[in-house]
Amino acid sequence: MWYTFFMPKKKGPNIKRVKPDLPGGFRDFAPAEAIIKQRLLEKVRKTFEEFGFDPLETPAVEKTEILRGGEENSEQLIFTLNPAKRGGTELKDLKKDQLSLRFDLTVPLARFLAANPELPRPFRRYQIGRVWRGERQQAGRFREFTQADIDIVGSSSPEADAEIIYVVYQLFKSLGLNRFLIKVNNRKILNCLPSWAGFPEKKLFDVLRVIDKKDKIGEQTVKKELVRIVKKQAAERLFSFLKTEGDVKTKLFRVKEDFKNCAPAQEGIKELVEIIRLFEAMKMDRENWELDFSIVRGLGYYTGTIFETTLLAAPEFGSVASGGRYDKLMMPFTGEKLPAVGISIGVDRLLASLEKMELLKKKPTKVKVLVLNLSPELRTDYYSFAGVLRGAGIPTEIYFGDDRTFQAQLAYAVKKEIPYVLIYGDSEKQKNAVTIKNMSAREQKEIPKTNILQYFKK
């Protein structure tokens, strides 16, 4: 029933002109960009699958109340939908704002598992998809972006936390990234900050918000802002906590001592120790991970381990992979805890970083061979040459432009940066040959018609 689009009521020149703009915060991936994004996602998918994660797809749209997780008054960065109208009447089963675009892939996972309790657990899934956030417009911030997530649901073991981190470690290594740092912390320790530093529980959220901005605003501003929120003495204790230095053992020992009266922190430290042991068992390079008590992670749903990943050669992109343990996310749906841990890779940020570091190079096309379309009489041959190449998996295009001069066809290949041009005109036909032009080497060669595949296979 999609008649109803685009039946122009006015004709031709009376159509109102529209500027072909995108709304702010949204972007295209032109072929050159889409090609490398796809190549990146293939590697991501391959790594996820090797580690035994299976794909899951959920819709872009969820009920708004699901995304709010039962919190009616939660502040929102969510895009809600208006039900479509047809001929002025609203769809009866949908009310305004009842549907929303997902803002991450984790809440939909929780909803999916609550609805499908029969699936085997631990449930290990990956999902690669777009999410939408109603961010204020800002340079470099997008309102639509791609996330690549893995999660293990139904395991409370730190082995799951460690593996989630290890997958990203392996992926980044395989992408040729070596200078990256996965920073690990535990929420349970942060939850002990109010009693330890001496400030009211209800200020914790504001305090964490400031700490999370540390890399952006700098230490001095953090100090200043903390003093605004809590008493000076508390601010100083907080600041000393953030600056906990030394090797891993020293850091852990110091915090263990400091927080000895707060049970959750002790639990958090135990979990961190276990994860670090696993890192060693997995032989993770020491320079790629660090304990960092100033890691906070924004999303309120985390309950234990938290982590984020910085590329040392491109720190301006912020964290390119972050996540943690969220054992309570199912509660709004089932009323029960379910242990879960996951990580989310910011695909667009990672792509931009790889480009910046020249680890991925753009090319405008995947087409390898352009078959010139020089005469309608030779068409059957063109189809046959293209068929042979395509059958061997070589991307091949036959020129279909309206200007059929030899020059126009060659100019097209040059502009599109197609590496090879196959020429077959009357003179070639007489010799049962084709001419193949190697565009970058600027040389051409006549070869027998039957040797085309052989030429490109070498």
Added chain:
Amino acid sequence: MWYTFFMPKKKGPNIKRVKPDLPGGFRDFAPAEAIIKQRLLEKVRKTFEEFGFDPLETPAVEKTEILRGGEENSEQLIFTLNPAKRGGTELKDLKKDQLSLRFDLTVPLARFLAANPELPRPFRRYQIGRVWRGERQQAGRFREFTQADIDIVGSSSPEADAEIIYVVYQLFKSLGLNRFLIKVNNRKILNCLPSWAGFPEKKLFDVLRVIDKKDKIGEQTVKKELVRIVKKQAAERLFSFLKTEGDVKTKLFRVKEDFKNCAPAQEGIKELVEIIRLFEAMKMDRENWELDFSIVRGLGYYTGTIFETTLLAAPEFGSVASGGRYDKLMMPFTGEKLPAVGISIGVDRLLASLEKMELLKKKPTKVKVLVLNLSPELRTDYYSFAGVLRGAGIPTEIYFGDDRTFQAQLAYAVKKEIPYVLIYGDSEKQKNAVTIKNMSAREQKEIPKTNILQYFKK
């Protein structure tokens, strides 16, 4: 800045319970379904690329005025977005209903090309992505579905039309589908119906709407509805046109004769003749295409060739691939015509058909090997076995469930249908061996630790 989600204001049991439902018209792809969807999309992508189409990605969200193509009053099946509110204040640069979810991938392509006139033409791109339509709720109709499109923009040659069809032909053959029928027609012929059959121009839209429902409502109802719209004599002429029978030559000749006073129809026939010649040059099996003057295609933007594809073994899914030539779609953006032709594959319909025909078989996981996690002391070995298998591209999972009994671990492998289980306990350790259980053959074998990869490579 995504603090603002999920900071629970109430704690624990006070959280409101939410039913983990999806809204009507939206669906999940659980791993078993996501795995085959992905396998299908890989084949689709491979075929598109072999034919020299490059990927393009546009956002899910476009300005509403773009989707309406300059037609302010066009009826709409479009979901519009409400700008997100943060703390009650609206985002200043976005107004209500100003943004919408795309309903197809063709209008965004036109917008993209209008905004990027520097790209080489013909522009050949594929795009695989979701689209959203505010359909009335109906069994089998989804409000979100995946389309896989190819288009050639900037060529007015029927070669482009023929190739677009040929790509789908080749794809369907490679999927093992043999009994499919691509039905071809030309809009220009349909545009001559009012003058030829004798009914007012303004009734054409309603007439085509009835004809398009032919397969659903049956010939008798079509006849009845046509008589309601136009005079009896006109309805009878229309009906005889729809029933044009005979071989291709006879059909073309008859329509050429009938419409001899209508120039657009003559042009349409010339284009059809040319396309059929190309089908022959490309050696397309005769049983996979047909001339069918009753093909209409809903979208108002088509201007020439139109086509749709039925699977003869699953006609209930309707057309699984359809499209046509749309030379005027750029006009709202640039004021100028630009020749373009494309096809859209309904991925979800195609997937459902392939499943029905048992050409794609579901399995619940891609995991090949489960490494049992029997003792923390043997952990380093488990990581090393898994590492070897993963390094060879074999999806491998280490069991992380909370119940670590041997029975629970084996039961998990059975439930998830993982084909192999790797067992390594104290007795294996002493022998420097592992036991591999082939789950479907119900047999197990002890092999030296060093032969694991060799075992699975066979």
